[in-house]
Amino acid sequence: MSLGMRQGRLQTDPLPSCNEGPSKAAILCFLQEATTEGDAAFVPPLDRVAVFDNDGTLCAEKPLYLQGIFALDRVKTLIAQHPEWREHQPFQSILEGDLAGVYAGGLKTILELLVATHGGNTSEEFDQIVLDWIASARHPSTGRPDTETVYQPLLELLDTLQSYGFRNHIDSGGGIESMPAWAEGVYGIPPEQVIGSSNETRFEIRDGRPVLVRLPQVDLVHDHEGKPEGIHRFIGRRPLLAGGNSDGDLQMQQWTAAGDGPRFLGLAHPTDAEREWAYDRESPIGRLDRAPDEAQAQGWTVVDMAREWQAVYPWEASS
Amino acid sequence: MSLGMRQGRLQTDPLPSCNEGPSKAAILCFLQEATTEGDAAFVPPLDRVAVFDNDGTLCAEKPLYLQGIFALDRVKTLIAQHPEWREHQPFQSILEGDLAGVYAGGLKTILELLVATHGGNTSEEFDQIVLDWIASARHPSTGRPDTETVYQPLLELLDTLQSYGFRNHIDSGGGIESMPAWAEGVYGIPPEQVIGSSNETRFEIRDGRPVLVRLPQVDLVHDHEGKPEGIHRFIGRRPLLAGGNSDGDLQMQQWTAAGDGPRFLGLAHPTDAEREWAYDRESPIGRLDRAPDEAQAQGWTVVDMAREWQAVYPWEASS
Incomplete structure (x- = not known):
């Protein structure tokens, strides 16, 4: 055709x-x-x-993929409530801006990160957190x-x-x-x-x-x-x-x-x-x-x- | 309005x-x-x-709800391959047409029944089984x-x-x-x-x-x-x-x-x-x-x- x-x-x-x-x-x-x-x-x-x-x-x-950028930003926001993260991976690497360290743990680490940064709120609170983040977030390479x-x-x-x-x-x-x-x-x-x-x-x-x-x-x-x-x-x-x-x-x-x-x-x-x-x-x-x-x-x-x-x-x- | x-x-x-x-x-x-x-x-x-x-x-x-009727009919079809079912509930009740006996075990029994009758095939085989069943099945009360x-x-x-x-x-x-x-x-x-x-x-x-x-x-x-x-x-x-x-x-x-x-x-x-x-x-x-x-x-x-x-x-x- x-x-x-x-x-x-x-x-x-x-x-x-x-x-x-x-x-x-x-x-x-x-x-x-x-x-x-x-x-x-x-x-x-x-x-x-x-x-x-x-x-x-x-x-x-x-x-980094988008969900990862969000998770990293959440770690930086939540660190005040979780000072213990400073002593543990992958949080340490994140706070130091070391992406290679985050990836080193593989999918297991990524999942831990998602669980730590994505849980606890109600669905409505979380949706608002995401919308607020999206409104101000900038891609690390393109700006x-x-x-x-x-x-x-x-x-x-x-x-x-x-x-x-x-x-x-x-x-x-x-x-x-x-x-x-x-x-x-x-x-x-x-x-x-x-x-x-x-x-x-x-x-x-x-x-x-x-x-x-x-x-x-x-x-x-x-x-x-x-x-x-x-x-x-x-x-x-x-x-x-x-x-x-x-x-x-x-x-x-x-x-x-x-x-x-x-x-x-x-x-x-x-x-x-x-x-x-x-x-x-x-x-x-x-x-x-x-x-x-x-x-x-x-x-x-x-x-x-x-x-x-x-x-x-x-x-x-x-x- | x-x-x-x-x-x-x-x-x-x-x-x-x-x-x-x-x-x-x-x-x-x-x-x-x-x-x-x-x-x-x-x-x-x-x-x-x-x-x-x-x-x-x-x-x-x-x-009985529709999925249940299907499961019961499957038990009757599969009994030849599973003679051991004759000695166990809820299969015994089903084969005797005793719905009260099937319900007696509650949701747990129903789930066991679904697992037994709904597993094993590929998704395509199962879809065909359902379509064949639907073509001939009759509701027990209305006919x-x-x-x-x-x-x-x-x-x-x-x-x-x-x-x-x-x-x-x-x-x-x-x-x-x-x-x-x-x-x-x-x-x-x-x-x-x-x-x-x-x-x-x-x-x-x-x-x-x-x-x-x-x-x-x-x-x-x-x-x-x-x-x-x-x-x-x-x-x-x-x-x-x-x-x-x-x-x-x-x-x-x-x-x-x-x-x-x-x-x-x-x-x-x-x-x-x-x-x-x-x-x-x-x-x-x-x-x-x-x-x-x-x-x-x-x-x-x-x-x-x-x-x-x-x-x-x-x-x-x-x-």
Whole structure:
């Protein structure tokens, strides 16, 4: 099918921040076929489900993924109430600005950090904390608000998917607790379409008013095998499209690819040392080994960010 | 605001199976105000979230709730592979058709039953088992397909809510595993809007193909306090409307009611011994004590099914 067939929809470029190239052609062709009645690849609207990893896929994950930046800022705010943290890791490293020390403990340390900084409040108090933080937080490298350090081509893709009748979901390896408060404004993805690790809550009546108290326990970790498991539990149907950037997204992509009919698998490859970062085989929170190899073997779409993106961040976009 | 204000929408009765009366007036007035721009009670579309319990709220739960009927039928199918079940409860009672014996063990027994009958297969195999079962299953009392033993007034309400821009969710105390395969066709509620207890799954590559294997572990129980906790985790925003029928729904309704501005709380009261069932203070799987008392104290809408429903089941509806 030629890309010119649906002129009405494609009169204006839906992805102006993507250069013409293999990735742009592949996604637009896929969308056109999946949404054209009568096409062999046509998919009914209810099954048009797209899932995206967040950090490194929809937004920058260097020098640290967003949830991590939030957790670090929370440590600095809460240290007055927790002087004992000064003697323990990863808090010590955080207070000294030593990110390598934070990463050294691996996922276990990150989870301890999330538990320590994300528990105790009611859900309403916590939402307010996140909103207050978002209003003033600045990304450590760009100096821009963290909510702007997101990939412009992906914002355009999310919009395009929605216009083609897709429901977009985030399936994040990190905690999602700080996300619902802003993901809707930034990505247009409502909280019910955000999946990820989260603190357990306990329903209580406090002073005659029902509240959900956030407990210092993380109730699931959505990464690697946990991603398709979470998709099955939260969405209940297999995605048609899955976008990721690391080995933590591989199983989500394998699960998506194994469905009947055409599926779209996209992998962001950070190749742009000048405008963003270039890294290979290792990300801030995990490996990038198996995913790129499988993407190449299976013919998934690997996006060369340096070559294929006309703009990386919203403030660089021409429109 | 008078109910005649939006003639365009209300020219035809949106709830023909409800008699004119306090419940019908209350819900139509609520919907009109919540969706009229400029009204003090106006709610933006994204916040129009409705949650419903399933058994006893959207469909009959006597003589047994739907998941239970499925589990019983599975025991009869699987007994050839599990002869040891003949010596143990609740299997013995099931095989003897003794429902009282099944209930005697309480929620713990029901969960054991779900684990035994709902684990082991891959998610795809299980979906097919459910679809095959649904195609032939008959409700033990009405003799009709189980998917028809649903409340016609609630089907009309779900449609009406959707036409007013609401997103309907099921928040079920029972397991939800057999639900996604049919809830979409019956209720128009897609799997991503169904919350409930479910078996854990494990991602595996089997014969080169990724599968999700259903484990013999139930990973959460959504009842009582678990309902608002599940709503927070799966939906991420407070509902505007909550419908239930038992004490297991009370906390979900309290959580809904505690939000800012007007909320709608509805409680189905089974008073119709002739067309359905009449029971009070005790349901097949729990108590009906605190919910009716709180509903009365708080002025929630209690639906007298005998008096207020013109039709109970779809086959009784006039249209």
